[in-house]
Amino acid sequence: MVNQKVVLKFSAALVEQPIIYRLIKNYDLMVNIIKAEINPRREGSLIMELSGQPDNFQSGISFLEGLGVVVEPLSQTVVRDEERCSHCGACTVVCPVGALYMNRPSMEVGFxxxxxxxxxxxxSYCPLKAMDVKWGD
Ligand code: SF4
Ligand code: SF4
Structure with missing residues (x-):
């Protein structure tokens, strides 16, 4: 099973086509739309999670590209607002991999x-909302 978040960019001519329906029906893919910007008569973009068998996944991507849709893997990253961070250390307790850690003896939180x-x-844990997820596209 492949599970990947992708960004689709498509022309105004494709905005009204049932692309998602065909991905599900013809390629047996599960589609979870995360973000959509679709305006009639303008370019559109979709961020979605696609899952399915590898062959179906590849065929579905080829179908999209054949239509002229630009398909790119979604890149996500977490950023810290250095101005907001008070180095309270709360996030170091919840981070499962030690990406946030307390520097000693300065007691500043490293990332x-x-x-x-x-x-x-x-x-969700930072009381000052200093951490944020950025979605690249
Ligand atoms: S919880 Fe927020 S304010 Fe506290 S150290 Fe972490 S990022 Fe900085
Ligand atoms: S808790 Fe924050 S820094 Fe740690 S792995 Fe999760 S998103 Fe990354």
Missing amino acids: DNEKCLVCGLCV
């Missing part, structure tokens, strides 16, 4: 972006 799993726990 190792390379270790981050983008689980989002620190985002």
Whole structure:
């Protein structure tokens, strides 16, 4: 089973076509739409999670690209607002991989972006809303 978040960008001519319906019906894919920006007569974009058997997944992507849809993997990252962070340390308790950690003896909270799993726990836990998930597209 493949499970991947992707960004679709498509022209105004494709906005009214039943692309999602065909992905589900013809390629047996599960589609979870995360964000949609669709305006009649303008370019559209969709961020969605696609899951299915590898062959179906690849065929579904080829179908989209054949229509002229630009398909890119979604990149997500977590960022810290250094101005907001008070180095209280609360996030270091919830981070499952030690990407947020207390530096001693300075007692400043460090953030190792390379270790981050983008689980989002620190985002909901931070009392000052200093952590945020950025969606790349
Ligand atoms: S919980 Fe928020 S304010 Fe506290 S150290 Fe972590 S990012 Fe900074
Ligand atoms: S998103 Fe998850 S893994 Fe990344 S820093 Fe926050 S708690 Fe740690």
